[in-house]
Amino acid sequence: MNKLYPLKFNPILKERLWGGTKLAEQLHKPSTSDITGESWELSGVKGDVSEVSNGEFRGATLNELIERWGPELLGKSVIEQFGKEFPILIKFIDAKQDLSIQLHPNDELAKSRHNSFGKTEMWYIMDADEDANLIVGFNQPMTREKYIESIENKTLLQYMNYEKVEAGDTFFINTGKIHAIGAGVLLAEIQQTSDVTYRVYDFDRRDKDGNLRELHTDLALDAIDFKQKDDFKVKYERTANKINPMVSCPYFKTNFMELQSDLTQNTAERDSFTIYMCVEGRAEIANEAGSESIRNGETILLPANSKIITIQTSGCKLLEVVL
Structure with a gap:
């Protein structure tokens, strides 16, 4: 269990x-x-x-x-x-x-x-x-x-x-x-x-x-990159009630989620922990072992063995981080 x-x-x-x-x-x-x-x-x-x-x-x-x-x-x-x-x-x-x-x-x-x-x-x-x-x-x-x-x-x-x-x-x-x-x-x-x-x-x-x-x-x-590059501002979709990819690199993947209603994810095949940073509003986030509230300025860690993650909210913005 x-x-x-x-x-x-x-x-x-x-x-x-x-x-x-x-x-x-x-x-x-x-x-x-x-x-x-x-x-x-x-x-x-x-x-x-x-x-x-x-x-x-x-x-x-x-x-x-x-x-x-x-x-x-x-x-x-x-x-x-x-x-x-x-x-x-x-x-x-x-x-x-x-x-x-x-x-x-x-x-x-x-x-x-x-x-x-x-x-x-x-x-x-x-x-x-x-x-x-x-x-x-x-x-x-x-x-x-x-x-x-x-x-x-x-x-x-x-x-x-x-x-x-x-x-x-x-x-x-x-x-x-x-x-x-x-x-x-x-x-x-x-x-x-x-x-x-x-x-x-x-x-x-x-x-x-x-x-x-x-x-x-x-x-x-010896560490500085002297090249002039326009590669730093991230363009990403902000579609409500969807998981919108933002950044994907070898060290982390980050998605943007603007939720106006509840969301359930099947994460059984996700071989990584999941982090949620709340950047606006509030939500209740749960897996099989329990649930916890999160509000603007708070962070929650979900273990890799979470098979189902549910997010209950009437309005929030979250950054979802996985490897």
Whole structure:
């Protein structure tokens, strides 16, 4: 019998120099800080492993569940590919100020330098102030030499590509792509399990102790993709009461679901866990072992051995993530 019911986890809140208050005010996170930048919803990152917040397994860590249930929780194919390390990190991010301009290494570099996965990620914009934007890629062809000169002369910003955003916009950020989340953006982030970031420009900001944050100029040089590419904004259907594919890559597949009524899925052949991030409204999500409510700003993990998943709602928007 399937004992693995829909699992919710305590958010892991992260103060950031650029953070704000929207995670508490809009997504109901238990934060009293005015610089909360991230809520890690589902994490297997060492030192920040998620703990169950509901039901029989309340207080157990994600890693303890994986150790006990293995393929029943993750899926046999997931175990074969990633072992017992949870391969996805799920976050909500509130940028009150611009994030640093940064990029992430690929799997090969991250493994050799940090014994980590690389960091491919995607963003779904939940809310954006008027004229809020992202930096994604370059606005012109770049060379290594021109890039180094722009870092030395602090002229990097003039080569950055700015994208104005609004709720519902979605972006796929592959490894090596230079990027930054702009001030006034609240988003959902789905990424490989990795906390490796190469920061290349930080607007000369200082932390609470008056120190400049570390830059990773040399490390970034071998990781950066200098090509100008228009490959980051995701076009996807938003048909109501349907499962609309958004992103499909080797590390995760994400679907968009705008539900105005109940939905039942037969997932008996799905050899993967399923994650739902609620980005608007509320719903009740169930498998054979139980049900759990979810509302805007919450995340639920369904085990791979769920044969039927039912979603009861009178109105919600969900991101469905599988491997």
